[in-house]
Amino acid sequence: MSDLILYSVQGATAVITVNNPPVNALSPGVPEGIGESLAKAVADDAVNAIVLIGGGRTFIAGADIKEFGKITSGQRKGFELLPLMRAMEDSSKPVVVAIHGTAFGGGLEVAMGGHYRVASPSAQVGQPEVKLGIIPGAAGTQRLPRLAGVAKAAEMCAFGEPIKAADALACGIVDRIIEGDLLTCAIAFAQEIVASGITPPKPRERNEKLSEAISFDALRAQARKTKRGLTAPLAAIDAVEASTQLPFDEGCKKEREIFERCLYSDQSKAMIHAFFGEREVAKIPFLAKDTAVAEIRRAAVIGAGTMGGGIAMNYANAGIPVIVKEATQEALDRGMAVIRKNYANSVAKGRFPQSVMDARMALITPQLTYDGFEEADIITEAVFEGMALKKEIFTAIDGIAKPTCILASNTSTLSIDEIAAVTARPHMVIGTHFFSPANVMRLLEIVRGAKTSHEVIATCMALAKKLNKVGVLVGNCRGFVGNRMIHPYIREATFLVEEGASPEQVDKVLYDFGLAMGPLAMGDLAGLDVGWRIRQEYRHLETPGERHPRVNDALCEMGRYGQKTGRGWYAYDENRKSSPDPEVAALIERTSAELGITRRVVSDDEILDRTMYALVNEGAKILEEGFALRSVDIDIIYLTGYGFPAHRGGPMFYAGLVGLKKVYERVCEFHATHGDQWAPATLLKRLAEEGKTFAQWDKER
Numbered sequence: 232m233s234d235l236i237l238y239s240v241q242g243a244t245a246v247i248t249v250n251n252p253p254v255n256a257l258s259p260g261v262p263e264g265i266g267e268s269l270a271k272a273v274a275d276d277a278v279n280a281i282v283l284i285g286g287g288r289t290f291i292a293g294a295d296i297k298e299f300g301k302i303t304s305g306q307r308k309g310f311e312l313l314p315l316m317r318a319m320e321d322s323s324k325p326v327v328v329a330i331h332g333t334a335f336g337g338g339l340e341v342a343m344g345g346h347y348r349v350a351s352p353s354a355q356v357g358q359p360e361v362k363l364g365i366i367p368g369a370a371g372t373q374r375l376p377r378l379a380g381v382a383k384a385a386e387m388c389a390f391g392e393p394i395k396a397a398d399a400l401a402c403g404i405v406d407r408i409i410e411g412d413l414l415t416c417a418i419a420f421a422q423e424i425v426a427s428g429i430t431p432p433k434p435r436e437r438n439e440k441l442s443e444a445i446s447f448d449a450l451r452a453q454a455r456k457t458k459r460g461l462t463a464p465l466a467a468i469d470a471v472e473a474s475t476q477l478p479f480d481e482g483c484k485k486e487r488e489i490f491e492r493c494l495y496s497d498q499s500k501a502m503i504h505a506f507f508g509e510r511e512v513a514k515i516p517f518l519a520k521d522t523a524v525a526e527i528r529r530a531a532v533i534g535a536g537t538m539g540g541g542i543a544m545n546y547a548n549a550g551i552p553v554i555v556k557e558a559t560q561e562a563l564d565r566g567m568a569v570i571r572k573n574y575a576n577s578v579a580k581g582r583f584p585q586s587v588m589d590a591r592m593a594l595i596t597p598q599l600t601y602d603g604f605e606e607a608d609i610i611t612e613a614v615f616e617g618m619a620l621k622k623e624i625f626t627a628i629d630g631i632a633k634p635t636c637i638l639a640s641n642t643s644t645l646s647i648d649e650i651a652a653v654t655a656r657p658h659m660v661i662g663t664h665f666f667s668p669a670n671v672m673r674l675l676e677i678v679r680g681a682k683t684s685h686e687v688i689a690t691c692m693a694l695a696k697k698l699n700k701v702g703v704l705v706g707n708c709r710g711f712v713g714n715r716m717i718h719p720y721i722r723e724a725t726f727l728v729e730e731g732a733s734p735e736q737v738d739k740v741l742y743d744f745g746l747a748m749g750p751l752a753m754g755d756l757a758g759l760d761v762g763w764r765i766r767q768e769y770r771h772l773e774t775p776g777e778r779h780p781r782v783n784d785a786l787c788e789m790g791r792y793g794q795k796t797g798r799g800w801y802a803y804d805e806n807r808k809s810s811p812d813p814e815v816a817a818l819i820e821r822t823s824a825e826l827g828i829t830r831r832v833v834s835d836d837e838i839l840d841r842t843m844y845a846l847v848n849e850g851a852k853i854l855e856e857g858f859a860l861r862s863v864d865i866d867i868i869y870l871t872g873y874g875f876p877a878h879r880g881g882p883m884f885y886a887g888l889v890g891l892k893k894v895y896e897r898v899c900e901f902h903a904t905h906g907d908q909w910a911p912a913t914l915l916k917r918l919a920e921e922g923k924t925f926a927q928w929d930k931e932r
């Protein structure tokens with residue numbers, strides 16, 4: 232037997248321990264090993280009960296996701312777990328499954344093969360497969376309704392959220408919560424069962440909860456609304472519904488069919504890419520394993536505006552005391568009031584109790600001076616986006632901060648090197664670009680200057696994790712990665728409007744593609760004046776004769792800055808609900824005429840291709856210039872910072888699904904029609920010719 236499974240006999244109980252760190256995934260050899268141990272225990276006359284437990288930090292966290300690609304590409308056969316669960320249920324000796332950490336996916340399914348389950352108070356159980364674009368594939372949709380009830384099972388399988396041990400006990404998934412040592416108590420529980428003489432119940436035969444009446448259609452409606460565009464939640468509901476209509480074995484067959492369909496879908500490939508991508512971005516190839524990571528005990532933030540306030544909340548949420556400095560009492564009071572309101576909203580919504588809010592507020596010290604900055608381990612500047620002001624601030628804090636203090640800027644476009652140059656410690660200067668609202672958005676672009684030290688990079692990557700952010704390391708180019716790419720995307724969206732599309736049409740195409748909102752609605756939300764000011768600042772860098780969007784500037788000239796002025800691309804009512812505005816339609820017509828453009832019917836396909844491929848082409852340029860480490864880093868930036876739909880896997884992965892050859896050809900067409908702004912990236916051309924994807928390029932480097 233391999234060392235993936237450990238077997239011992241303690242008294243009269245056989246103990247089977249899964250030993251496949253870090254998360255005891257059901258990699259090849261694990262299910263087989265459990266099966267062999269089970270058979271050994273059943274055959275051993277000295278054994279009267281069996282306990283299955285996970286070694287290390289968790290019970291089984293599910294099937295081995297790394298294997299899925301091998302299955303879909305035909306490298307290996309699909310897995311078959313059902314016989315293992317059946318063998319557990321059919322065991323003549325009671326099988327008790329002891330759960331700590333996370334029993335997720337296949338882990339919970341294996342656990343449901345046991346006659347009984349006991350759990351540590353901190354354990355969680357769940358069927359999170361939908362988050363990978365699939366559904367439970369080892370009878371989860373059939374056994375869970377039998378244990379937890381149909382409604383609970385349908386909800387868990389459709390939405391994928393885990394539940395805590397207490398909830399699992401209440402709904403019948405778990406039979407006992409163990410406060411003491413899990414293994415010792417699980418063995419004692421198993422011996423209690425033996426002593427009672429009860430015939431252990433087989434979960435697959437426990438049909439009493441299946442008659443519970445629920446509205447699957449209402450659940451489907453909810454899934455369509457909250458999981459827009461995703462197929463797996465609906466598929467999971469179908470599979471759970473089957474448990475109420477078919478005998479167990481037939482239900483399992485149905486589940487398998489649906490599972491296979493999902494596994495081979497593009498959505499699943501994209502979501503698995505996103506799962507591993509989120510973990511991959513934390514790995515910085517050039518950082519040595521032993522790079523020192525400084526502990527951030529105290530922080531300071533300059534600026535209590537939307538960004539500064541949100542950043543301060545991040546520190547407080549992570550238990551790090553933070554000073555917030557503003558220039559005027561009025562701005563400070565306003566900023567603190569927003570922070571208080573945000574926390575109060577969370578308390579009102581039941582996210583955490585008042586005591587948590589109080590503790591977090593107590594960690595935030597508002598002030599007008601630099602007092603206490605000398606103790607900070609990191610100072611984050613989050614003031615107005617202007618180089619002169621940033622330089623002034625960095626000069627000041629360089630004089631006050633201790634030598635080991637990291638000086639971070641939240642700039643979204645300005646050069647970190649230029650900012651660092653005014654300090655005597657450019658190696659300690661870095662960009663930490665939070666996304667608005669900073670207390671909500673998960674992305675943190677970590678911008679590396681030419682002189683930023685490895686220790687500072689490693690510390691900021693670790694800090695991102697502590698702040699519950701997804702930190703992605705990027706290089707110091709204008710707009711860094713996310714905003715550099717958004718520029719051509721918005722440009723094309725605006726050109727399309729000038730050529731004949733309506734703002735509603737453009738936004739609808741991208742919303743239907745799965746984005747949280749279309750590009751023009753996003754501009755209204757972020758404030759159209761922000762881009763307008765940046766364009767004015769950089770006008771001198773424009774290539775003469777190059778086409779530039781006009782309508783967005785014209786909107787700003789009319790004072791239509793977006794939601795904040797109640798008018799932008801759309802008109803907004805007092806609830807911020809948008810509607811098309813005839814004034815905008817007239818402005819667009821006028822602008823097209825001034826530009827000498829004859830308006831035409833623009834197809835939805837053209838809208839999608841021009842906006843998406845503008846992102847992809849710029850992303851490819853960023854890669855060839857080395858400003859992002861891997862294409863997956865770009866994908867994760869878009870997934871966690873720009874509302875890009877997970878089931879598309881990010882712009883670069885999406886391009887791979889379409890096929891880079893097709894993308895490249897379309898970019899060439901746009902180049903021929905619309906000029907040099909569409910010059911194809913060399914990397915895109917090369918990969919298209921080689922028949923590769925960006926994801927393959929990542930792996931080959």
Ligand code: T1G
Nearest residue numbers: 254256292293294295296297335336337359367368369510
């Ligand atoms: N398979 C393979 N690798 C996995 C894995 C898995 N299921 N889960 C985690 N890893 C790797 C991960 O990539 C990382 O690797 C390391 O383990 C630590 O993870 C038949 C179809 C369990 C809550 O969806 O939710 O069962 O980066 O950094 O924060 O129906 O991992 O170190 O090289 O995330 O402590 C269902 C997914 C599968 C669970 C731990 N199960 N995992 O979080 O550590 S489908 C899941 C998680 C299935 C059945 C089917 C989390 C975690 P590396 P980590 P963590």
